[in-house]
Amino acid sequence: MTEPLVVLKDVQKHFGDLHVLRDINLEIGKGEVVVVIGPSGSGKSTLCRAINRLETVESGTITIDGKALPEEGKALAQLRADVGMVFQSFNLFAHKTILDNVTLGPIKVRKQKKADAEKRGMELLERVGVAQQAQKFPAQLSGGQQQRVAIARSLAMDPKVMLFDEPTSALDPEMINEVLDVMVGLAKEGMTMIVVTHEMGFARKAANRVVFMADGQIVEENTPEEFFTHPKSDRAKDFLGKILTH
Numbered sequence: 001m002t003e004p005l006v007v008l009k010d011v012q013k014h015f016g017d018l019h020v021l022r023d024i025n026l027e028i029g030k031g032e033v034v035v036v037i038g039p040s041g042s043g044k045s046t047l048c049r050a051i052n053r054l055e056t057v058e059s060g061t062i063t064i065d066g067k068a069l070p071e072e073g074k075a076l077a078q079l080r081a082d083v084g085m086v087f088q089s090f091n092l093f094a095h096k097t098i099l100d101n102v103t104l105g106p107i108k109v110r111k112q113k114k115a116d117a118e119k120r121g122m123e124l125l126e127r128v129g130v131a132q133q134a135q136k137f138p139a140q141l142s143g144g145q146q147q148r149v150a151i152a153r154s155l156a157m158d159p160k161v162m163l164f165d166e167p168t169s170a171l172d173p174e175m176i177n178e179v180l181d182v183m184v185g186l187a188k189e190g191m192t193m194i195v196v197t198h199e200m201g202f203a204r205k206a207a208n209r210v211v212f213m214a215d216g217q218i219v220e221e222n223t224p225e226e227f228f229t230h231p232k233s234d235r236a237k238d239f240l241g242k243i244l245t246h
Ligand SMILES: Nc1ncnc2c1ncn2[C@@H]1O[C@H](COP(=O)(O)OP(=O)(O)O)[C@@H](O)[C@H]1O
Pocket: 015, 018, 020, 038, 039, 040, 041, 042, 043, 044, 045, 046, 047
């Protein structure tokens, strides 16, 4: 593997009695694309949120580019800016234009000049194919367009790593590929990515590694080809049987 960018060591977390992250050990190299897959409730979102420190962990360590996750304050805001996150719901600001959605972070957090942020914002909107919509409001765009704006907004912060938590699962089927294509492009350009998705086409095309989670544990990890054709654990076989036949 290349130099590790995101490292989780012995990470534990409970929600009350529920042991939601069980001794998670995971290293993601610079430029690596890791797909996280597993049944609903297995802890995939909690894992993403812990990496972005939207959730605290009880023990173990999480480092990004060699730095431990700060507790709070300025350092935490800086770290969050280094970790782009795209959720299932697009979370755009409804009362701001598409371009303002993309430039807000760079202006407020990265202290960029408005003109510079807008120039870069337009380039990013161009890249994800929604530049024509720059002056519209989120509600005027389709779900697929909004999700591409959400990706552009994250990229505007120049993140070191991008987390995607089921970015296509709220989309109508005909919009899924336009979002996945943008993600495949990012992967090819060398972005470090952690992607929670059940889209096997994406995993096969773009992922270096598939991590299978069940009940808060990493049960197995492998190349996409090996994982999808020769899953080792009964949990993975059972899960793949379900998603392949439905
Ligand atoms: N804030 C919370 N408080 C209590 N339980 C939670 C909370 N968030 C998630 N959970 C529970 O933790 C488990 C893992 O959730 P999650 O990480 O969302 O799984 P996944 O993304 O794999 O579906 C689930 O059983 C869920 O109900």
